[in-house]
Amino acid sequence: MSVDERPTMSISFLKVLDVYGKFIKYNKLRSKLILSQLYCRNNQTKLHTESRWEERLGLESNFKWQHIWKNGLDSYASIKAKNFQWKFLYNAIFTEHRLSLMGLSNGLCILCKTHHENLIHLFCDCEKVKPFWEEANRIINRALNAIGYPSVTFSAQNIALGYNPHKFSNVINTLIFETKWYIWKYRNDTKFSIRPLQIQSFVFFLKADLKNIFSHKCHGEESNEIFQYIKDGI
Numbered sequence: 001m002s003v004d005e006r007p008t009m010s011i012s013f014l015k016v017l018d019v020y021g022k023f024i025k026y027n028k029l030r031s032k033l034i035l036s037q038l039y040c041r042n043n044q045t046k047l048h049t050e051s052r053w054e055e056r057l058g059l060e061s062n063f064k065w066q067h068i069w070k071n072g073l074d075s076y077a078s079i080k081a082k083n084f085q086w087k088f089l090y091n092a093i094f095t096e097h098r099l100s101l102m103g104l105s106n107g108l109c110i111l112c113k114t115h116h117e118n119l120i121h122l123f124c125d126c127e128k129v130k131p132f133w134e135e136a137n138r139i140i141n142r143a144l145n146a147i148g149y150p151s152v153t154f155s156a157q158n159i160a161l162g163y164n165p166h167k168f169s170n171v172i173n174t175l176i177f178e179t180k181w182y183i184w185k186y187r188n189d190t191k192f193s194i195r196p197l198q199i200q201s202f203v204f205f206l207k208a209d210l211k212n213i214f215s216h217k218c219h220g221e222e223s224n225e226i227f228q229y230i231k232d233g234i
């Protein structure tokens with residue numbers, strides 16, 4: 001088939017509405033905009049995964065979920081970290097606990113080899129991932145303090161769902177989601193590599209990625225002094 005014979009697809013049949021119910025012109029369509037429509041949950045039916053998280057974290061049953069689903073999208077995290085957060089919310093991460101339910105693992109944490117490896121243990125409680133959170137906390141609090149905001153701490157709820165509400169939720173969530181993504185990479189490297197890297201290497205890679213993200217933000221349209229403080233503190 002020559003190039004000219006290739007079938008083409010027109011998106012003119014697509015009618016995407018904005019939040020006010022108006023059609024969005026095709027030339028104004030952006031992937032971020034389309035994703036925001038997909039992430040926006042209008043119906044009030046609670047998802048199964050939302051009930052599970054409420055149980056795990058001891059949340060009120062009237063917990064507001066709408067902004068939690070947008071946290072990933074609104075953050076400045078990489079696509080991989082955003083996707084990972086999306087899977088995390090849907091409980092679609094194959095931890096050892098998950099594999100043990102299928103008879104494929106003893107369920108023990110790959111990193112500490114002591115506790116049961118579920119999402120909360122691996123990402124929040126495991127002693128072996130503390131260096132990641134200490135570094136993420138140091139970076140964000142240095143920047144927040146520099147512009148007159150109090151320090152923040154990352155609870156299990158913040159780590160699992162994101163940090164809300166806060167003027168700099170997008171920034172804080174960027175650090176949380178990127179850190180989780182690097183914890184997962186570190187954990188997989190420990191599980192699958194013949195010669196796994198040390199945790200310090202992954203903390204170094206995480207910081208390099210964060211520096212890259214916030215360096216770009218410093219020169220972007222929505223530049224803010226907190227971006228500069230974060231970049232300088234890494």
Ligand SMILES: [Zn+2]
Nearest residue numbers: 109111112126
């Ligand atoms: Zn552990």
